[in-house]
Amino acid sequence: MTTANDLINLVRAYNPRTNAKMLTEAYAYGEKMHEGQKRHSGEPYFTHPVAVAVILADMQLDDATIVTALLHDTIEDTNSTYSEVTRIFGKEIAELVDGVTKLTNLQLNSTETKQAENFRKLFMAMSKDLRVILVKLADRLHNMRTLRSMRPNKQVQKARETMDIFAPLAGRMGMQWMRDELEDLAFQVLNSEGRSSIIRRFIKLQRDTGDVIHKINSDIRLELDRANIEAEVFGRAKKPYSIWRKMEEKKQSFSRLSDIYGFRVICTSEAECYAILGVIHQRWRAVPGRFKDYISQPKTNGYRSIHTTVSGRDGKRVEVQIRTRQMNEVAEAGVAAHWAYKDGVRTNNPFAVDPVKWISTLTERLDSAEDHEDFLEAVKLEMYSDQVFCFTPKGDVVKLPRGATPLDFAYAIHTRIGDSCVGARIDGLRVPLWTRLKNGQSVEIMTAEGQRPQATWIDVVATGRAKTAIRRSLRDEDRERFIKLGLELARVAFDHVGKRMTDRALTAAARRMHLPDSDELLARLGSAEFSARSVVERIYPELTARPGETIDVESAIVGLSPHQTFQRARCCQPVPGERIVGITYRGEGVRIHAIECPVLEELQNQTDRWVDLRWHSGNHPAAYTVSFDMTISNDAGVLGRICSLIGEQKANISDLHFMDRKQDFFRLIIDVDVRDVEHLHAVRLSLEADSDVATISRHRDLTRKP
Incomplete structure (x- = not known):
């Protein structure tokens, strides 16, 4: 160490x-x-x-x-x-x-x-x-x-x-x-076999062709010496996963891949970068569409470099990256270059990006996402995509992910431009809105008053910002119609279980579905984003239970051997619906643990004791005790209301004891008997909604015997 x-x-x-x-x-x-x-x-x-x-x-x-x-x-x-x-x-x-x-x-x-x-x-x-x-x-x-x-x-x-x-x-x-x-x-x-296969093919290729990297390295150095340019040249074969990804994307075999070698040329000045580019293009033929100038158009994380792909020795395609030493420092460290030290002082690298500005550019388009689905989609698009750089007619640069269309370009300028888009010109030529943009293109957006986004646009755009704006516009346009339809669907669903639909019930359902208000709930219900039954289930889960026999507690686990007994581990208190695993104990049968139970880490090397189990699907009785750790206001009637809320969810309080009593708050542990994980969540949601509940969490006592 x-x-x-x-x-x-x-x-x-x-x-x-x-x-x-x-x-x-x-x-x-x-x-x-x-x-x-x-x-x-x-x-x-x-x-x-x-x-x-x-x-x-x-x-x-x-x-x-x-x-x-x-x-x-x-x-x-x-x-x-x-x-x-x-x-x-x-x-x-x-x-x-x-x-x-x-x-x-x-x-x-x-x-x-x-x-x-x-x-x-x-x-x-x-x-x-x-x-x-x-x-x-x-x-x-x-x-x-x-x-x-x-x-x-x-x-x-x-x-x-x-x-x-x-x-x-x-x-x-x-x-x-x-x-x-x-x-x-x-x-x-x-995919260990896939990786090993690529490595074996590399070894065979090197045996058949010799040290290609050394040869191409020497060729580049020779051309730079002839041009009197001092620079360092490094070459390497690309990583196995990078090659595998190319094979999957291009649906090609290893033998048909050409650009599996990469070279880096590091010099002292920006002017030399372009001079080296000229030397390489004069010596070897450039591959069309494979040139990127990240010096004139840097990436948001500070990355600067020139990328070009050429047909090198024996017709093999090689990628060449050209950058200065300072650019290379940022290319190696990325955003971390901001904190790098050299000779006892913070590195004064002009290309190191300010982390605060970088994170704001990364997240500015994520803040507009209205719900979980939109946000997750936007995050993945931002994290996974490469970029293309296009120009407005005035020469301003717009950065977009690879695969973006003129519609993405329009929404990147302004939501109003995107919503009213009726067409686009790329480099002066009229093109369909689904055209994929390429580096360096000039894009002109045509708009018309009264134009509204179409539902088909969702499948055309590639950015999270555009998708979110289109969905919002479509929802707003039909919002009133969807609210009326959702209202009728909800009324019928409530009538079906013998309950009256009220504003309070709809507001409670919206809160439990993480929606801002009842109007949003009705609009989404009317647009068929979820069913009316799911709305009623949030308020009256016991009235919407599907018919079927109740599963006996002794028969709740699937995967046990005949005559094998079990008990729930008290450390993690698993309930039906949660992923579980069994651990055998000599003379005591099997104890059931939740799969994320920390106790399992102590047993990782005792795999012979592990039993693959699952809960029986169907209706379970409210016989599974879970413990809640709660902090509540020390006011008259609060504890009684907490107990009533649990009772309204058809759950039973089996034990209650106070952990800490303060003048303004109580901390207590409440043991509640529930049916399954959905019932557990319903009880917890009803308690979280109470204004006098400061905190609530599931209590897992790892000091108790499993």
């Missing part, structure tokens, strides 16, 4: 003025807090925070970020507290550690609605201090490097999450080296 002195020397190499005393204290504090803890591999747990700190030191980041790396798991996994970290290391570092802790607790691979909300929280954390994300990315990188010690199903989960979220985020931040490594590590888990 890297020692404290090793880490200090690593930091001191780029920052001679580093606060060695603070780094030493952080190292000692983290080591003490994690004492006795082990990783899945059996190594001391503290090896992980140290490895994260080394990754960030290699990126030449500031002392606060290095210290945060050493402490990033202390608040979550040890007896350390926010106040203690603040007292010892100051508020800045405590805030960073707390931010990383909150990100760690986000379940980014959950259902879409929850995932969208967690993405909002992720971007909020990024907007407060981008260094939180840098530590989290380094944390994920080391976890992926040491993934093999985890259970296979956990490896797949982490690899999928990395491929879907963290690798694209690293790329969006300009840290392409990290994106490449994260993707390759995830690729090893998700």
